[in-house]
Amino acid sequence: MSTFTPNDLRNSMAKLRWPLRLTWAGMLAENLVQALWPLMTVVLVVLAALMMGAQDSVSVEVVWGGMILAAICFVMALVYALRRFRIPSRTAALERLDASLPGRPIQALLDDPAIGAEDDASMAVWRAHKSRMAERAAAAGPVKADLRVSDRDPYALRFVAVLAFAVALIFGSVWRVGSVAGMGPIAGGLADGPVWEGWAEPPRYTGRPTLYLNDLDEGPLDLPKGTLITLRFYGEVGALTLAETVSGRTADLPAASDAAQDFAVVQEGTIAVEGPGGRKWDVTMRPDAPPMVDVLGAPDVAALGEMRLPFSSSDDYGVEAGEARFVLDLTAVDRRYGLTVDPDPRDQIVVPLPMPIAGNRNAFEENLIEDFSKHPWANLPVKLSLSVLDAAEQQAETVPQDMILPGRRFFNPSAAALIEMRRDLLWSKSNAPRAAQVLRAVSYRPQDVFSSDTTALRIRRLIERLEIRTRYGLDDEVQDELAEDLWGLALELEEGVLADALERLRRAQERLQEAMKNGASDEEIAELMDELRRATDEYMRQLQRQQAQEGQQEQQQQQQGESMQMTQDDLQRMMDRIQELMEEGRMAEAAEALQQLQEMMENMRVTEGQQGQGGKSPGEEAMEGLADTLRDQQGLSDQAFRDLQEQFNPNAQAGENQGNEGRNGGQGRGESHEGQGQGQGQEQGEGEGQGQQQGQNGQTPEGGEQGEGFGKGEEGLAQRQQALRDELRRQQQRLPGQGTPGGDAARDALDRAGRAMDQAEDSLRDGDLAEAIDNQAQAMEALREGMRSLGEAMAQEQQNQQPGQGTAESDRRADNRDPLGREQGNNGPSSSDGPLSMGPGGAGRARDLLDEIRRRSGETERPEEERDYLNRLLDRF
Structure with missing residues (x-):
């Protein structure tokens, strides 16, 4: 049994020396905080108020009252501190340290046995017990002090005082504390003479700090224009006087000896405090330059009339606001038809200029975006002027420039007539009778003008209302209502609400022809071409549905040569050619090409999905095209990843980068660095579309050589990415x-x-x-999701087809079913390739598995061996 001697006790207590001292120090800090927090709160609040200059903003009586209140609070806080504060004893520290240990080992070490001192067995047990307690005491550490006083300060006044003092340190001045000494009933400072204080506060928009003049020596003083000078004189009246020439004041001047002096700097000059302790400064004024604004170019007008006007503005301290004014240029208006009469008074158009939301406004460029299509001055000459204002209320304005107020153009003749009558009606109320007559003439034969009886009835009711109001008086409210109705009717005629796809296609072609005749802008041409593409796609889909319903595909296959065959790719190429001709300004050739397109559309039949294309359905061809696009995108992403690797290892040669797929001698999905490698695109079959173009020659979707386009830096990769994007766009159009x-x-x-x-x-x-690789990964994930959704749509379509009522493929599948209606596979009932062997939902699970393999093969962070294995699975299945 171990023994425990008095020497062991001394050693154990010696080990507790520093933990005991630190515990005692923590208890001392704890007592100080708990006793002195009211006193520190009072001191910090008083100092913060004095440093912020509160004594200079109130009367002397209020300052005295505040000082008395502060003194009372200080005394009470001091009494509280004296009553609460106690210096902790060593015994108390030892007690706290002992309480933090299990079993209170320190107290056990200091205890002596009460009985059994003569019994050796009992003493042996006692010494063993002390030995265990000594081991526990050796692990003692200082006890943390509890500095929380939230139970004594539930309203957190101490934190309020600390925050106020921090604000005073940042925005106040320590020198202001001394100014309170001269406000007492017995000012010791006055025995030596009068005193003064002064501040120079620049305008807030300059961002310059306030200057305390007492801290500045005599000499030059540079101040911004508009700086507020504040001076305060204390002591005998007349002992200190002011002399200044910077305010420019000539009338209602205060006395030079007034105790309070306030004025602004508007010119250069001097400021002098004359008297005991006075000073003099030579003030140089920093002028505030006026703002500047300029129009950067002609407005950019969208197809639907929205205007984008670029402008720039600058100011030395920042632009506050701006506005654009449009004034009708009556002398430049072609005063014909409804514009011959004088216009009704109308306010000029004033719109605010957009300002930067973030950053400074010292110099910036913005775009004014507005749509004035509904304004009576739309497409009429106006004068435009921009003006901006800075914080000093200085204004700058551009020279008025002539322009045509942008507005929407209507190419349908009936819609254009309604818009013209709307403009005449808003131009002057005296045009109302003439507008009613013109509208009656336009709608004389409604079946030749309007596509529906509803539209004809609406225009007839509008004409009647206009005639009645003209007879009994036309006020502003009714004028605006009629103008709004005319606008809605014009939009309906221009855009159309027809459900028939062929009629919408013809209307889109007519609108495009009118636009070419009237010299439409590039934006309008692009908008009308998009409308023509949409109408063509809808007509193609309607024609396909009609052919499927009427069973005309077999009959059309026997009548080749009797009608014109066109695929959707042919249509897209023709429309691209028309748009290209119009953009080049060759309107005559574009009109001829558009006429050829119209003639072809009259006798067109759809060839997509018919025999001669390998017997594949449109859905299967779309899936193959998307798979090719996904594979090419994967190869392009691999190429970008290899280039990124070489940026961090520029000295790498062929095959030196570990995991660098597609190097010479490798089997990467992309291209070799030397431009002669073989990618996965070479393993494509002879399907149509992009997969057909990627044969043994390794061509891109645009027909260019892969070996030539790849490996020429980021520009070559960008061109390949653009080609893939164009191919995907073509696939979307025939999806x-x-x-x-x-x-x-x-x-x-x-x-x-x-x-x-x-x-x-x-x-x-x-x-x-790196960013390109992330975007390419997102594109591949979206392509996989699109293929999965398209596969589900194809499966749903196949389920909806009944045997003997659909296509020949459906009839063939109907013959290959067992008596229960289940498909048997290609090799009979025992085949393992039919849905029967796959179980319920087997096709969906197979697609999900294939998609998961594609996703994992595209993750470049996976090991090279795993990706090679996944690629071999994709090549096989």
């Missing part, structure tokens, strides 16, 4: 399944993929390979 949930989901996913490809192209052109 089947519109109107179905799966088809719509596939289109949404491909839209996201297209946006990610655009972002990847921009990143590649900027040289940001």
Whole structure:
């Protein structure tokens, strides 16, 4: 049994020396905080008030009252501190340290046995007990002090005092504390003479700090224009006087000996405090330059009339606000027809200029975006002027410049007539009778002008209302209501609400022809071309549905040569050619090409999905095209990843970068660095579309050589990315399944993929390979999601087809079913490739598995061996 001697006790207590001292120090800090927090709160609050100059903002009586209150609070806090504060004893510290240990070992070490001192066995047990207690005491550490006083300060007054003092340190001045000495009933400072204080406060918009003049020596003083000078004289009246020439005041001048002096700096000069302790400064004024504003160019007008006007503005301290004014240039108006009469008085157009939301406004460029299509002055000459204002209320204005107020143009003749009558009606109320007559003439034969009886009835009611109001008086409210009705009717005639796709297609072609005749802008041409593309796509889908319902495909296959065949790709190429001709200004050739397109559309039949294309349905072709696009995008992403690796290892040669797929001798999905490697695109079959173009020659979707385009830096990668984006756009235009949930989901996913490809192209052109790889990964994920949604739509369509009522493929599948209606596979009932062997939902699970393999193969952070294995699975299945 171990023994415990008095020497062991001394050693154990010696080990507790520093933990005991630190515990005692913590108890001392704890007592100080708990006793002195009211006193420190009072001191910090009083100092903060004096440093912020509160004594200079109130009367002397209030200052005296505050000093008395502060003194009472100080005494009470001091009494509280004296009563609460106690210096902790060593015994108390030892007690706290002992209480923090299990079993209170320190007290056990100091105890002596009460009985059994003569019994050796009992003493042996006692010494063993002390030995264990000594081991516990050796692990003692200082006890943390409890500095919380929230139970004594429930309203957190101490934190309020600390915050006020911090604000005073930042925005106040320590020198202001001394000014309170001269406000007492017996001012010791006055025995030596009068005193003064002064401040120079620049305007807030300059961002310059306030200057305490007592801290400044005599000499030059540079102040911004508008700086407020505040001076206070204390002591005998007349002992201190002011002499200044910076305010420019000539009338109602206060006496030079007034105790309070306030004035602003508006010119250069001097400021002098004359008398005991006076000073003099030579003030140089920093002028506030007026703002500047300028129009950067002609307004950019969108197809629907929205205007984008670029402008720039600057100021030395920042522009506060601005506005644009449009004034009708009556002398430049072509005063014909409804514009021959004098216009009704109308206020000028005033719109605020947009200001930067973040950052400074010292110099910036912005765009004024407005739509004035509904304004009576739309498409009429106006004078434009921009004006801006700075914080000093200085204004700058541009020279008025002539322009045509942008507005929407209407190409439908009936819609244009309604808009012209609307303009005449808003131009002057005296035009109301003439407008009613013209509208009656336009609607004389409604069946030749309006496409529906509802539209004809609305225009007839509007004419009657206009004639009645003209007879009994036309007020402003009715004038605005009639103008709004005319606008709605014109939009209906221009845009159309027709449900028939062929009629909408013809209307889009007519609008485009009118636009070419009237010299429409590029934006309007682009908008009308988009409308023509949408109408063509809708007409193609309607024609396909009609052919499927009437069973005309077999008959049309036997009548080749009797009618013109066109695919959707042919239509897209023709419309691209028309748009290109119009953008080049070759309107005659564009009109001729548009006429040829109209003639072809009259005798067109759809060839997509017919025999001669390998017997594949539109859905299967779309899936193959998307798979090719996904594979090419994967190869492009690998190429970008390899280039990114070489940025961190520029000395790498062929094959030196570990995990660098596609190097010479490797089997990467992309291209070799030397431009002669083989990618996955070479393993494509002879399907149509992009996969057909990627044959043994390794061509891109645009027909260019991969070996030539790859490996030429980020610009070459950007061109490949742009080619992929164009190919995806063509695939979107002929994507089947519109109107179905799966088809719509596939289109949404491909839209996201297209946006990610655009972002990847921009990143590649900027040289940001890491960002480009992230965007390419998003594009691939969206492509996979689109393929999955399209597959679900195709599966749903196949389930909806009944045997013997659909296509030949449906009839063939109907013959290959067992007596229970289940497909048997290609090799009979025992085949393992039919849905029967896969179980319920087997096709969906197979697609999900294939999508998961594609996703994992595109994750570049996976090991090279795993990705090679996944790629071999994709090549096989």
